[in-house]
Amino acid sequence: MKISRTLTLGSLAIAMILGGSVAPSAHAADALQLYAALDYSTDVATAFTAKTGIPVNVTALSTGPLLAKITAEKNNPQWGAYWADGAEPCAAFDLDKQLLHYKPKGAHLNAIGQKLAPKSGAYQVPGFTEMVGVVYNSSKVRKPTSWDDLASADFKNQVGMNNPSVSGPTYPFIAGLMEQLGSEAAMKTYLLKLKDNGLRAFDKNSKTLAALNTGVINVGLVQSSAAITEVVNYKAKPVAGLTPAVTYLAKTTVLPSCLAIDGKASAFQQDAAKKFADFVMTSEAVKIMIKSNTGDSLFWPTLLGNNPAAATTTMPSFTSGLIQVVDPYKYAPLQGAVQDWFTKNIA
Amino acid sequence: MTIFWMVIVSILVLPIILFLAVAFSPKLLDQGPEWFTFNSFKAAADPYFVRSIWHSFVMGVVSSILATAIALGVAWIVLRTNSAARKVWNLAIFALLLAPSYLIALGWERIFERAGVLNIAGIDLPFVRDLLYGPVGIAMILTFKGIPFAYLVISNAMRGLGEEFEQAVRVHGGSRIAAFKMMATLLLPALWSGIAIVFAESISDFGVASQLSSPGRYSVATFTLYKSVMSIPVSFPLCAAISIILLMLIVVALLAQSRALRGRSFRVLSGRTRPITRQKLSPLGSIASNVTIYVLLILTLGVPVFGAISASMIQGLGTVISNYQINFDNYIRVIKSPLLRTPLLFSAEAALMTATVAVILAAISSRMLVSTKNGPGKKFLDFFLLAAVGLPGIVFAIGYIFAYNLPLAQKYGFHLYGTVALLVLAYIATALPSTTRSLVGNMNQFQESLSEACRVHGSNGIKTWLTVVLPLISRPLLAAWCLTYCGTLLELPVSQILYPPGHAPLAVGIDHALGNYDFGGGTAMEVFAIISALIVVAIAFGLYEKLAPLGWKQLGRARS
Numbered sequence: 001m002k003i004s005r006t007l008t009l010g011s012l013a014i015a016m017i018l019g020g021s022v023a024p025s026a027h028a029a030d031a032l033q034l035y036a037a038l039d040y041s042t043d044v045a046t047a048f049t050a051k052t053g054i055p056v057n058v059t060a061l062s063t064g065p066l067l068a069k070i071t072a073e074k075n076n077p078q079w080g081a082y083w084a085d086g087a088e089p090c091a092a093f094d095l096d097k098q099l100l101h102y103k104p105k106g107a108h109l110n111a112i113g114q115k116l117a118p119k120s121g122a123y124q125v126p127g128f129t130e131m132v133g134v135v136y137n138s139s140k141v142r143k144p145t146s147w148d149d150l151a152s153a154d155f156k157n158q159v160g161m162n163n164p165s166v167s168g169p170t171y172p173f174i175a176g177l178m179e180q181l182g183s184e185a186a187m188k189t190y191l192l193k194l195k196d197n198g199l200r201a202f203d204k205n206s207k208t209l210a211a212l213n214t215g216v217i218n219v220g221l222v223q224s225s226a227a228i229t230e231v232v233n234y235k236a237k238p239v240a241g242l243t244p245a246v247t248y249l250a251k252t253t254v255l256p257s258c259l260a261i262d263g264k265a266s267a268f269q270q271d272a273a274k275k276f277a278d279f280v281m282t283s284e285a286v287k288i289m290i291k292s293n294t295g296d297s298l299f300w301p302t303l304l305g306n307n308p309a310a311a312t313t314t315m316p317s318f319t320s321g322l323i324q325v326v327d328p329y330k331y332a333p334l335q336g337a338v339q340d341w342f343t344k345n346i347a
Numbered sequence: 348m349t350i351f352w353m354v355i356v357s358i359l360v361l362p363i364i365l366f367l368a369v370a371f372s373p374k375l376l377d378q379g380p381e382w383f384t385f386n387s388f389k390a391a392a393d394p395y396f397v398r399s400i401w402h403s404f405v406m407g408v409v410s411s412i413l414a415t416a417i418a419l420g421v422a423w424i425v426l427r428t429n430s431a432a433r434k435v436w437n438l439a440i441f442a443l444l445l446a447p448s449y450l451i452a453l454g455w456e457r458i459f460e461r462a463g464v465l466n467i468a469g470i471d472l473p474f475v476r477d478l479l480y481g482p483v484g485i486a487m488i489l490t491f492k493g494i495p496f497a498y499l500v501i502s503n504a505m506r507g508l509g510e511e512f513e514q515a516v517r518v519h520g521g522s523r524i525a526a527f528k529m530m531a532t533l534l535l536p537a538l539w540s541g542i543a544i545v546f547a548e549s550i551s552d553f554g555v556a557s558q559l560s561s562p563g564r565y566s567v568a569t570f571t572l573y574k575s576v577m578s579i580p581v582s583f584p585l586c587a588a589i590s591i592i593l594l595m596l597i598v599v600a601l602l603a604q605s606r607a608l609r610g611r612s613f614r615v616l617s618g619r620t621r622p623i624t625r626q627k628l629s630p631l632g633s634i635a636s637n638v639t640i641y642v643l644l645i646l647t648l649g650v651p652v653f654g655a656i657s658a659s660m661i662q663g664l665g666t667v668i669s670n671y672q673i674n675f676d677n678y679i680r681v682i683k684s685p686l687l688r689t690p691l692l693f694s695a696e697a698a699l700m701t702a703t704v705a706v707i708l709a710a711i712s713s714r715m716l717v718s719t720k721n722g723p724g725k726k727f728l729d730f731f732l733l734a735a736v737g738l739p740g741i742v743f744a745i746g747y748i749f750a751y752n753l754p755l756a757q758k759y760g761f762h763l764y765g766t767v768a769l770l771v772l773a774y775i776a777t778a779l780p781s782t783t784r785s786l787v788g789n790m791n792q793f794q795e796s797l798s799e800a801c802r803v804h805g806s807n808g809i810k811t812w813l814t815v816v817l818p819l820i821s822r823p824l825l826a827a828w829c830l831t832y833c834g835t836l837l838e839l840p841v842s843q844i845l846y847p848p849g850h851a852p853l854a855v856g857i858d859h860a861l862g863n864y865d866f867g868g869g870t871a872m873e874v875f876a877i878i879s880a881l882i883v884v885a886i887a888f889g890l891y892e893k894l895a896p897l898g899w900k901q902l903g904r905a906r907s
Contacts, residue, residue, distance in 0.1 A: 033848070039863060057848035057849060058848055058849070059846075059848050060851070060859070061843060061855075062862055064576075064577035064578075065577065065843050065844060067580075067581060068576050068577060068581050068741075068745065068844065069748065069844060071378070071580070071581040071583065072581075072583065072745045072748040072749060072752075072844075073748060073752055074376070074377040074378065075376050075377035075752075075753075075754060076752050076753065076754045076757065078752065078764065078765065089580075092580055163574075165574050165577065165578045166574060166577050166578075204862070205862075206861055206862050206863070214457070214460065215460075216460050295863055335580065336578070336580050336582070339578055340578075343395075343571075343574055344395045347574075
């Protein structure tokens with residue numbers, strides 16, 4: 001038994017010493033803990049640190065794992081700020097009284113920005129993308145013209161979409177369907193019709209686009225930024241037989257990117273998060289966000305006087321009459337049940 | 348021993364118990380309003396979840412039995428015959444272990460999917476495609492994924508067996524089949540270990556489930572569980588209830604194992620175990636064995652390699668009738684990028700620590716599991732070791748947050764959550780069960796009288812271990828180390844939830860690349876990671892061959 005003790009102690013010592021040697025503890029109390037699901041969040045955080053001297057620890061994951069982490073930490077939250085696409089999770093946090101309400105200093109919003117930002121200041125909306133961009137392989141299928149058209153014989157076994165249980169941005173699309181079709185039941189009937197027509201459900205944008213690239217489907221219902229990226233990529237490196245194009249069907253739902261502050265965080269975290277929110281809602285930060293001109297950078301800013309990245313202009317504007325805004329506080333409470341239904345009946 | 352138990356409780360038992368407790372008491376960790384309830388079990392009794400759990404059980408049973416049977420046959424060909432293909436298999440085994448299950452599934456999809464390779468070639472097999480996206484496809488790929496696990500366990504035990512038992516059967520007039528049966532009987536502990544590992548790995552596998560389960564509407568428990576964890580809003584009480592039901596399946600596997608081995612002794616490993624003589628196969632036997640090994644390698648390794656190549660080197664495969672391009676652009680881009688280098692080095696370091704510590708703890712655990720004392724501690728350890736394999740990694744990671752983010756612990760300055768140390772401890776805990784199982788077969792063969800004789804002659808415990816036990820189990824320990832290293836390098840669920848900010852492990856980097864529509868770059872990173880792991884394995888075995896004393900390498904050696 002002495003051997004077991006020696007070996008156990010030895011192995012633990014190895015683990016702790018080596019574990020510590022790889023990196024110092026990242027949980028410094030003097031750094032803002034930012035949980036983010038957007039590509040540009042690290043660049044924005046770096047610029048924020050350079051400007052304010054406040055260090056930021058960015059935990060960069062997709063929305064699902066981030067929300068799982070936040071929920072698991074609920075009895076002792078470790079995040080200071082959360083930043084991802086989709087207002088419903090933030091509305092749900094707010095209804096659960098988890099958020100600190102704050103209005104950034106000096107942020108002048110455009111018309112849609114004012115419509116998307118909650119009056120309470122529960123979260124900030126620096127920009128928005130749209131759900132869904134209908135990306136289709138124009139070498140194989142014609143351009144879809146309406147939601148009903150997607151359920152027609154021309155698109156039999158051709159359409160794929162993300163699973164809202166996994167893909168953060170997809171529930172707002174479902175909420176948008178409920179809004180324009182008039183009820184939850186009508187949305188379900190429509191999706192079942194698509195299912196009967198061969199609709200395939202994939203985990204998230206990347207998986208749906210992978211299916212489009214390999215010809216498993218020829219029409220993908222994905223986030224506008226993902227759809228535009230797909231088109232831009234294949235324009236840059238053309239492949240015979242695969243010519244992605246994007247279209248938007250009436251109505252397309254606005255998908256705000258939301259920055260929220262933890263209401264239970266320490267005073268330091270909350271103070272740093274407020275300063276970070278102030279920075280995010282500036283033109284300086286928007287310029288960093290749109291810089292890469294691909295992926296998440298393809299959004300419309302909500303700050304007055306700021307234009308989107310060049311490729312984003314193919315997306316319908318607020319004034320086009322093609323897009324709609326849904327109330328996240330109305331649809332957030334339905335999210336669990338609707339997603340459960342989707343997984344059991346569509347996915 | 349107290350320290351060993353403290354370690355096991357801290358890294359294994361506490362996270363599992365706290366996660367499962369949420370099923371009964373959501374309020375305990377602020378996951379709901381009730382202090383005690385069975386509501387989550389009512390939700391888990393939904394026919395959809397019940398069907399998923401049943402599917403998982405069936406897949407686990409089928410794949411574990413098939414994988415173990417195939418591994419036994421392969422081990423016999425490789426270790427006991429002069430088949431020329433045996434050398435190729437020995438090289439391929441770690442590549443097989445490294446191939447992520449989703450890549451195996453992807454390779455098969457690329458061949459049979461609509462607009463896939465066969466379709467492009469003018470062959471449309473909708474019937475086969477339907478089979479692939481359903482129980483047959485899932486069971487087949489889980490079997491392929493399970494073969495290397497079962498093979499490592501069985502081959503290590505077969506090496507320790509010598510051939511005197513088979514010779515005894517033959518001398519007494521028994522046929523070759525009778526001799527094979529005798530060998531299989533003596534290998535029962537290893538076979539059951541193999542079945543237990545493959546069963547637990549299969550029911551907790553997410554890669555195959557994510558690739559084939561959803562499109563085929565044949566839902567399995569891990570897919571359901573993962574979807575529940577990633578759902579918005581998350582319901583951890585429901586996930587915990589499903590996990591408890593999954594664990595009950597594992598208890599069934601454990602009971603079967605214990606019933607099969609009860610009251611029998613398999614202690615054949617001694618200092619007198621003689622080198623075996625390889626059977627010279629007839630020309631027909633030689634052809635048959637070579638064909639078997641090569642076909643198996645094409646199915647298990649060739650298809651995922653094709654999956655990787657098609658994803659990282661061929662642009663437009665699947666949509667293009669002609670004119671597709673094969674190039675190394677993605678590899679060149681990735682090799683220059685810090686997005687590969689830094690995470691690869693970080694994960695390699697973490698895998699190195701994990702493998703080293705896990706092998707030491709696994710040696711102690713496996714020795715305890717095969718101990719003749721059948722106390723509650725042994726059963727307790729057995730259950731939690733298998734439970735940790737059976738629970739999907741994502742669940743395990745959430746359990747770590749519950750355990751190490753407790754306000755009480757942090758109040759007393761215990762800040763482990765969000766550190767590299769906690770990530771490594773979680774890796775160790777995740778690796779420990781399969782590493783332990785891979786050693787159980789060998790430990791079961793070890794004759795205690797050897798150590799006892801050494802102690803009687805005045806040697807202390809440590810010297811006895813180093814001079815008697817270690818030489819006999821050195822090769823299995825090395826194999827277990829390599830197994831753990833390879834498994835940790837590309838581990839995703841625990842890495843995703845527990846990585847400290849600024850230190851993204853490789854799997855998180857790959858997932859990020861794939862999530863940003865860089866399919867080619869992500870897969871190229873994966874291929875580099877696999878190549879790097881194969882180099883580490885080659886170095887480890889090379890050093891063993893060069894530095895280990897001759898006596899250590901004698902066990903399991905064969906005469907041609």
